[in-house]
Amino acid sequence: MLHAVNLTKKYQENLALDNLNLVIEPGDIYCLLGANGAGKSTTINLFLNFIAPTSGKAVIDQIEVSKDPQAIKKLIAYIPENLVLYNELSGLENLEYFVGLAGMKYQQDELVSFLQEAGLQSEAFKKRVKTYSKGMRQKIGVAMAIAKRAKVLLLDEPTSGLDPKASNEFSELLLRLSQQNVATLMATHDLFRAKETGTDIGIMKSGKLVEQLSTEEINHSDLEKLYLNHMNN
Numbered sequence: 001m002l003h004a005v006n007l008t009k010k011y012q013e014n015l016a017l018d019n020l021n022l023v024i025e026p027g028d029i030y031c032l033l034g035a036n037g038a039g040k041s042t043t044i045n046l047f048l049n050f051i052a053p054t055s056g057k058a059v060i061d062q063i064e065v066s067k068d069p070q071a072i073k074k075l076i077a078y079i080p081e082n083l084v085l086y087n088e089l090s091g092l093e094n095l096e097y098f099v100g101l102a103g104m105k106y107q108q109d110e111l112v113s114f115l116q117e118a119g120l121q122s123e124a125f126k127k128r129v130k131t132y133s134k135g136m137r138q139k140i141g142v143a144m145a146i147a148k149r150a151k152v153l154l155l156d157e158p159t160s161g162l163d164p165k166a167s168n169e170f171s172e173l174l175l176r177l178s179q180q181n182v183a184t185l186m187a188t189h190d191l192f193r194a195k196e197t198g199t200d201i202g203i204m205k206s207g208k209l210v211e212q213l214s215t216e217e218i219n220h221s222d223l224e225k226l227y228l229n230h231m232n233n
């Protein structure tokens, strides 16, 4: 579903992403780990077509991202670290607005069912988003992905700053979407969640993917050792 083919991004002399090759299948939850500046956001931003590759290509559902960004937009949902929502509108109104922007129209009861599916408590649906916790805001992002029937979820540190319960709830939502065959690519610093929730892990260093493994192959402690080993060498 997601392919990076010799994907490279250079800023002047800085190789932010160096010849990345990656395959993410429907249902996979691929977690990108790596220190600050390793190239995780660059990878996500290339799949989002926020930036153009210097060479190579990002491909989603067999469409090269930079060649047909409009088609790609329909396939993907993006949840950044801090989702931009209208604070004066309710969660339900935000969902209606953004889903409308994406060219879809739903009845109120359908929008409500998306919020329910995303795990937002019903008392919050009509409250202004400015009263929401970060975890609740992220659930609006998940509801948008559900409403869009996105095939691909791109996440850039979506759980940073979430408390463990909210983070756990978010992981459960990702697992549910994975069961519906959504392919997820997530940049994260959370080794624990990556191991718990991810199907695959990629460790990045200085723009290079230096390690790829299935989460089934490794336990928490060995993953931490492997990660630190890469960071220290």
Ligand SMILES: Nc1ncnc2c1ncn2[C@@H]1O[C@H](COP(=O)(O)OP(=O)(O)OP(=O)(O)O)[C@@H](O)[C@H]1O
Residues within 6 Å of the ligand: 011, 014, 015, 016, 017, 034, 035, 036, 037, 038, 039, 040, 041, 042, 043, 187
């Ligand atoms: N717009 C830009 N202009 C110049 N250099 C950039 C730009 N965006 C990113 N970089 C550089 O590209 C490299 C990779 O950055 P990137 O943001 O992808 O790292 P990251 O792994 O997401 O880090 P973090 O964990 O801090 O989010 C870094 O050296 C960064 O300074």
